[in-house]
Amino acid sequence: MTRKLVIKEVLASLVSxxxxxxxxxxxxxxxxxxASGVAQIRFRWAAMPVxxxxxxVLSFLWRRALIWNEHRGDKLSxxxxxxxxRAFIQKALxxxxxxxxxxxxxxxxxxxxxxxxxxYHTNIMIxxxxxxxxxxxLNIVVGLGGLLNLGYAAFFAFGAYTYGLLWKYxxxxxxxxxxxxxWIFWIALPLAGIIAxxxxxxxxxxxxxxxxxxxxIITLAFGEIxxxxxxxxxxxxxxxxxxxxxxxPWLFNLRLPPRQAATYIxxxxxxxxxxxxxxxxxxxxxxxxxxxxxxREDEIACEAMGIDLVRNKLATFALxxxxxxxxxxxxxxxxxxINPDSFTLWESIMVLMAIVIGGTGSIPGAIGGAxxxxxxxEYFRPLAQYRMLIYGIxxxxxxxxxxxxxxxxxxxxxxxxxxxxxxxxxxxQA
Amino acid sequence: MSDVAAPILDIHNLSMVFGxxxxxxxxxxxxxxxxxxxxxxxxGAGKTTIFNCITGVYKPTKGSIAIEHGERGSExxxxxxxxxxxxxxxxxxxxxxxxxxxMTVLENVMIGRHNSLKAxxxxxxxxxxxxxxxxxxxxDESHDILKKMRLDxxxxxxxxxLPYGAQxxxxxxxxxxxxxxxxxxxxxxxxxxxQETKELEETINLIRDREKVTILLIEHDMSLVMNVSERxxxxxxxxxxxxxxxxxxxxxxEVIKAYLGE
Numbered sequence: 221m222t223r224k225l226v227i228k229e230v231l232a233s234l235v236s237x238x239x240x241x242x243x244x245x246x247x248x249x250x251x252x253x254x255a256s257g258v259a260q261i262r263f264r265w266a267a268m269p270v271x272x273x274x275x276x277v278l279s280f281l282w283r284r285a286l287i288w289n290e291h292r293g294d295k296l297s298x299x300x301x302x303x304x305x306r307a308f309i310q311k312a313l314x315x316x317x318x319x320x321x322x323x324x325x326x327x328x329x330x331x332x333x334x335x336x337x338x339x340y341h342t343n344i345m346i347x348x349x350x351x352x353x354x355x356x357x358l359n360i361v362v363g364l365g366g367l368l369n370l371g372y373a374a375f376f377a378f379g380a381y382t383y384g385l386l387w388k389y390x391x392x393x394x395x396x397x398x399x400x401x402x403w404i405f406w407i408a409l410p411l412a413g414i415i416a417x418x419x420x421x422x423x424x425x426x427x428x429x430x431x432x433x434x435x436x437i438i439t440l441a442f443g444e445i446x447x448x449x450x451x452x453x454x455x456x457x458x459x460x461x462x463x464x465x466x467x468x469p470w471l472f473n474l475r476l477p478p479r480q481a482a483t484y485i486x487x488x489x490x491x492x493x494x495x496x497x498x499x500x501x502x503x504x505x506x507x508x509x510x511x512x513x514x515x516r517e518d519e520i521a522c523e524a525m526g527i528d529l530v531r532n533k534l535a536t537f538a539l540x541x542x543x544x545x546x547x548x549x550x551x552x553x554x555x556x557x558i559n560p561d562s563f564t565l566w567e568s569i570m571v572l573m574a575i576v577i578g579g580t581g582s583i584p585g586a587i588g589g590a591x592x593x594x595x596x597x598e599y600f601r602p603l604a605q606y607r608m609l610i611y612g613i614x615x616x617x618x619x620x621x622x623x624x625x626x627x628x629x630x631x632x633x634x635x636x637x638x639x640x641x642x643x644x645x646x647x648x649q650a
Numbered sequence: 651m652s653d654v655a656a657p658i659l660d661i662h663n664l665s666m667v668f669g670x671x672x673x674x675x676x677x678x679x680x681x682x683x684x685x686x687x688x689x690x691x692x693x694g695a696g697k698t699t700i701f702n703c704i705t706g707v708y709k710p711t712k713g714s715i716a717i718e719h720g721e722r723g724s725e726x727x728x729x730x731x732x733x734x735x736x737x738x739x740x741x742x743x744x745x746x747x748x749x750x751x752x753m754t755v756l757e758n759v760m761i762g763r764h765n766s767l768k769a770x771x772x773x774x775x776x777x778x779x780x781x782x783x784x785x786x787x788x789x790d791e792s793h794d795i796l797k798k799m800r801l802d803x804x805x806x807x808x809x810x811x812l813p814y815g816a817q818x819x820x821x822x823x824x825x826x827x828x829x830x831x832x833x834x835x836x837x838x839x840x841x842x843x844x845q846e847t848k849e850l851e852e853t854i855n856l857i858r859d860r861e862k863v864t865i866l867l868i869e870h871d872m873s874l875v876m877n878v879s880e881r882x883x884x885x886x887x888x889x890x891x892x893x894x895x896x897x898x899x900x901x902x903x904e905v906i907k908a909y910l911g912e
């Protein structure tokens with residue numbers, strides 16, 4: 221860094237220092253004291269240098285980081301320890317036995333998780349895994365289809381309420397018929413998926429022609445409408461008080477005590493996560509997934525290539541909604557209590573944030589993002605009041621320094637080994 | 651392709667009005683099977699609007715566009731949706747390149763093959779034998795198309811990272827992948843250097859001769875237009891002002907007036 225540049229940076233930082241001093245003066249230095257009945261202003265001058273120095277240092281560091289970010293592509297980053305580690309991992313994972321073993325180890329770890337860490341951590345993990353399913357589902361809509369859906373929590377609510385209402389209205393019949401109520405969960409699970417898909421298609425009909433901002437606003441409104449309807453139709457849904465005492469799933473005819481039930485739900489949600497990953501991966505790497513991505517990239521070109529946009533959009537919303545419905549049932553089963561407050565706009569934004577942080581369109585990214593967003597706040601409870609602040613800063617940093625997300629999508633590579641056969645067919649390894 | 655002189659696309663008295671602007675005014679164009687036909691005219695003459703009407707982006711205000719099937723009669727296509735028109739065998743490229751820029755080159759071409767495949771969502775999840783074979787087939791076919799367009803060295807490259815000329819060729823490759831009988835090229839050599847233009851000229855000829863695809867192209871590069879096309883339509887302010895062979899057009903006073911002014 222040349223001297224000239226340093227001076228320029230220092231000057232710029234001094235300007236931000238001044239600016240922040242002025243900006244924060246009323247908040248940090250002035251304090252209005254009304255205790256005595258007369259408003260008195262107390263000046264805490266001691267705060268002034270703290271603000272100034274902090275603003276200067278942070279501004280300088282931030283500017284340095286921006287410059288570094290601009291130029292980091294200039295030299296090949298093969299020598300940094302981070303890049304080396306990543307190359308090593310990628311190389312190791314490209315070998316099938318290594319990939320298999322690490323997958324098995326990972327599976328073993330998640331399988332013993334509830335026994336190793338107890339009920340508290342198991343419950344936290346269940347919530348996080350529910351979010352993983354949600355993130356994977358929304359990733360189809362936003363990451364593959366490129367349709368910004370801000371009403372995703374509505375489908376989550378459909379799932380939860382399917383189970384809740386089924387319990388509320390069909391539960392007594394189950395009890396009087398002598399069938400144990402734990403079975404309702406297993407009926408609700410596929411049913412919720414189907415109901416969410418139906419509502420997904422219904423929502424997609426009015427928004428077929430919309431894109432970008434307009435689509436985001438309509439879906440946002442849809443999410444709020446669903447929540448309002450749930451809240452105000454108290455005769456059917458219980459209104460703001462919601463539905464309580466929803467049964468946890470039973471292990472065959474055995475009603476499990478809460479601790480074991482948590483472990484049981486953990487395994488159920490784990491299997492659902494694996495199932496989701498399996499399905500979503502296959503969709504992504506197929507004719508359907510490619511068409512969705514083409515739609516994200518360019519709708520006009522996509523249509524000119526013979527792809528039916530209407531069908532594509534219906535499929536996108538339906539596929540995304542399905543997973544939210546399933547996740548909703550698990551949520552209802554875990555918490556045994558649901559009310560409309562669990563399905564606010566904030567939930568939709570959280571899931572969207574998980575995708576953006578992890579890497580839009582990337583399956584490992586969606587998983588990682590959901591785990592980070594759900595697990596970290598649980599383990600940093602003391603910082604809970606700064607949660608929004610931290611999320612905001614994290615989003616800005618990610619968008620500037622890692623716009624593709626933490627684990628960006630690795631596109632499938634095809635290698636053609638030309639055979640000199642008479643038919644000239646190429647051999648392909650995926 | 652036995653009957654070379656038979657028209658395959660019939661545009662009859664086509665008009666397109668945007669508010670008070672008559673973008674196309676009573677234009678009739680007949681494309682014959684197996685020919686390379688050019689549509690030229692000054693900027694804003696309505697060339698791309700005609701393309702957009704043919705491919706279903708716009709619904710024309712008046713007139714008809716029909717695919718001629720010879721003895722089996724003709725089929726009106728104006729006002730149909732772009733994907734339906736593509737299925738009927740008309741494929742296009744775009745003036746401002748519209749690739750699927752974050753997808754790989756091979757995937758771009760595979761999208762073009764979309765309608766030659768059948769697998770739906772459930773088949774994709776099951777991934778049965780038929781689906782796997784179909785997937786393999788589309789990979790091979792797309793690879794072949796890329797080889798023909800001399801793009802096979804870029805297969806796994808993200809489309810937006812391609813050099814400009816290669817992006818233009820990829821657009822043509824993607825359009826060819828939809829198995830068209832008529833290819834509409836919107837300024838295929840815009841922004842290319844003379845060397846690239848020369849190469850693309852050969853490619854256009856090859857597509858017509860080997861793939862038996864009829865070509866309608868819009869182009870401002872007169873050397874390419876004169877070299878490659880057999881017939882030329884000249885458009886000015888939405889009106890057709892001339893039609894004929896390259897030599898006819900070169901000497902036509904109307905055309906010279908439109909391009910150079912009085």
